[in-house]
Amino acid sequence: MTVAGVLALALGIGVTATVLMLRAEGETLDAQRRMVLEEASHDALTLSRHVVGQQRALGAAAGQFHPPDLARPDVLQARLAGEHVLSTLFDALFIVDAKGRMLMFRDDAGTRPMSLDVADRPYFIRTLEERRGIISEPVTSRVTGNQVVLLTWPMVHAGAVSGVLVGAITLQRRDLLATVVDPTNTEHPALVIITDAAGKIIAHPTADMRGHSIEADPFLHGAFKRWQEAGSPAELSGIDISDREHLTGVAAVPGTDWLVWRSQDVAGLLAPLRDGRTEATRVAAGVVVVLAVGLAIMLRWLLRPLYRLEKRADRLFDSDIAPDEGWPAATGEVGQLQRVLRRSVRERALIEERNNQVLQQLSSVLAAAPVGIAVTRADQFELVSAHLCQLLDTPQDDLLGQPMQLVFASNEDYFAMAPQLAASFKVSQPYAAEWQLLRRGGQPFWARLSAQPVNPHAPADGIIWTLQDITREVASRTALEWSATHDSLTGLANRTVLEERLARAVSQRPGSMPACVLMFDLDHFKPINDEFGHAAGDAMLRAVSQAAATQVRSVDLLARIGGDEFGVLLEHCPADAAQRVAVAIRDAISELAMPWEGRSLRVGVSIGLAPLTADYTDAAQWLADADQACYGAKAAGRNTVRSHLPAGLAAGGPLGWQQSAQGLRLVAQRTSNTR
Ligand SMILES: Nc1nc2c(ncn2[C@@H]2O[C@H](COP(=O)(O)OP(=O)(O)OP(=O)(O)O)[C@@H](O)[C@H]2O)c(=O)[nH]1
Known part of the structure; x- marks a missing residue:
């Protein structure tokens, strides 16, 4: 902002200064243009007065000559030699008769007769024709060979021209400019020259230029062209023919066809102004730099509280700085802003402190909790308790970020759990189930898993799990279940199981038919106990169980009913097959x-x-009927098989089992002894 302000200020000063300078230049040029015209006009008037004075002097002298004098060379010589005033005004004087013959000539070398004919010279012809004094264009002198301008005056007597008095001005020698240009005026040096109407130079600061065309002058040839293009106007008050580089005015010299040209170099004119502008620009630049530096220092000083506030705000929540440290003392809007930020920092520090306390408590809970605790998100461990790490025999760092699936004994279990979990959360119920997990070494264990979402409305935000090792509980529960259904001595199913299976077969008739039940009781078992001890009896009971088990199918149920009594359920087994099994x-x-x-x-x-x-x-x-049949076998002398016959067949009829197309049929009542 500071830099932009200073640049804008500098630009403004620069533009204003340039506009003012350009306007000053324009006004200076206008004034100077007027001055050039005025001075050209003034020079022309001065020159005119001088030339007219010369003509008058020439006319006065010509009036002294009478026609007879022209025939007397001695008179002419004496008269001409006596013209002291004219000799100062002209470089040479000579007298010509009416026929154009030069009668007498005077110059610095003396007064002498000169045999020369000038009858063909335009100035002579015009003087005769116009009978008045004229001023010639620059011509080459036939006496000296120099460029001269001749002023003539006719000697008129009785209405006829008897001769002509001529005064010569040698252009190289006599500087007509000296009569018009003030040499002390050097403030604005200007080139001033005098030409005739055809542009032939009559007076020029460089003598060699005199007698040449103005077109040879590098400074004024362009101005001459423009003057010609404008119709060669000749005005006493002067004509402005300036261009971009030169201020040029041309003024007519009254009484002659001469012109005074005055020209000034624009660059030279404006040089002081431009030097001034350069100097002013330099000074302005210096002022701007000083101002900019001053402004920058001032703004820096003024904005210091804001600057310090910005620096403090950069480290707003930096824990290395105390909440009330590093704030600038400020008033106004900066002060207000400072107070708001400071309050935010304090509040955040308080929240952070509370969060740290909660985190501390949480980590204490996680470290001390007697159950495994974990937080998962996107099925990955985000937080694990020390106890969980013990349960899984895995360091915390190896668990964090790992998929939960990793600790399940089987992938199928893990994928089976996912829909159950989703179903519980859907009805806003915590999830609880038992799954087999793996310790790091691959050792499985049973765990009770409980889960509930961190945010009940968005389970994807995370799930809190608790895990308990229930391996022992599961084992004792399994053992309990087994002992409730099995005989601990033989490992066979117990009476309860047998009765349940019998009841189920009865209830599922006729689908469960044919089926038979065998009931057997050991013969003379008691003497083994009595003679060899109870252990021998136990060993015999186990041996009997194994021997019986080898004779039944895996689908059959062999059970110890109690003491030395056993039962066998043979499902889908006709009576004759059961008979064979019994045997x-x-x-x-x-x-x-x-x-x-x-x-x-x-x-x-x-x-x-x-x-x-x-x-x-x-x-x-x-079962009672089977028991009754067993009793019958005992009664029949033991170590035999007896079948129970249904009541309807007990009255008589054919004996034994008969094979029919439908299977074995009971067709007689007779206790068979298969001994
Ligand atoms: N060692 C042992 N003996 C048992 C067990 N349960 C019952 N007994 C004994 O088994 C015997 C069964 O009696 P009985 O059937 O009358 O004896 P038995 O000598 O087989 O007689 P019979 O059947 O008439 O031949 C009793 O002496 C019980 O004490 C057991 O679990 N272990």
Whole structure:
């Protein structure tokens, strides 16, 4: 702004000075142009008076001559020699008779007769014709060979011209300008010359130019052309024929056909003015520079508070500077601005302090929290607690910025979680689920994950997670579930499971048919306990379980009902096939020889079989019938298989199982002994 102001000031001063200077130049030129005309006119008048004076003197002398005198050379010589005044006015004097013969001649060399004929000379002819004194154009003297101007005066007697008195002015010798130009006027030197109407130079400061055409003058030849083009006007008051380089005026000399030319060089005229302008410009430039420097210093001083305020504002929130430090003391608008900025800085410092406290608290919480805490955005960890790092066995720096998917045991789990998470957030519910995660070494563990968005309205802004390691909880829960459904000694399913499966088969009839249940009880098991101890009994129970398991399909259910009793559910198994399975089980158990303390222990088994029929109202009855058949096997002498026959077949009819197109059919009531 300062620089622009100074430039504008300098430009203004420059333009104003230039306009004033140009106007001064114009006015100076106009005044000088008028002066040139006036001086040319004045010179012409002065010259006219001089020349007219010469003519008068010539006329007075001519009047002294009488016709008889012209025939007497001695008289003429004496008269001419006595003309002292004329001899000062002219360089030569001579007398010519009416026929043009020169009678007597006087110059500096003396007065003497001269035999010369001038009858052909225009000045002589005109003098005779016009009977008055005339002034010739410059001509070459026939006596001296010099350029001369001749002034004549006729000697008239009785109306006739008897002779002519002639006065010669030698142009090279006599400077007519000396009579008109004031040599003391040197303030504005001008070139002044005198020519005749044809432009032949009569007087010139350079003597060699006299007698030549004005066109040979480099200073005035252009002016002469313009004068001719203007119609060669001749006025006493002078004509202005200036051009851009010269101020030129030409004035007619009264009583002659001569012209006085006066010309001045415009550049020379204006030189002092232009020198003054240059000087003034230099001074003005100096003033502008001084002003600019002064103005800059003043503005700098004036704007100092603003400058300091700007510097402080550049470091507005720089934590190295205290909020109240570095502000300039200022009043007015700058002061107002300073107070507003200062207040903003203070408020921001307070907010920062509060934020730092919150961050401190947050990092304390994250460090001390007994659960893993994480904040994710765009599925990447942005914040993790110390406990989470422990859980994942991963340093904080290795977790931050990593995708959350990285800690999931399987990618499928991670992708399955995403829609569940979105569904919970959609109904503004926190998400909670159990997923298997991986520690850094690849070791899996179960974690309970809870999540909720930082901003409930924009889950994309971030999600807060809490993670708990529930591996033990899951393990004990699994064990509990297993023990509720299994026999801890043999690892087989327990009675509860068997009864549930039987009940389901009953309820799913007829789709679950054909199906059979086997119920078996070990024979003479008690003596093993009694004789070899309870551990031997346990070992026998486990051995029996494994032997029985080898005889059933994986889809069949082998269960320990309690004590030395077992049950088998054979689904999609007709009675004859079940019969074969029962026999196979009996054989496997009875062939079992369990080594114990150097002895080989053996047991037998009694098996009861009951097929599923449409008559059963519940599973308990079905199992009770199998139990009844087992009891029948015991009663029949043990280590045998007995089948339960439905009530309708108990009254009689064909015996045993028959194969039909539909499968095996029960067609008789008889307890079979397969021993
Ligand atoms: N070692 C052991 N013995 C058991 C267990 N449960 C029950 N018993 C014993 O199993 C025996 C079962 O009795 P019984 O069926 O009457 O004995 P048994 O000698 O097989 O008689 P029969 O069936 O008539 O041949 C009892 O002595 C119980 O104490 C068990 O878990 N472990």
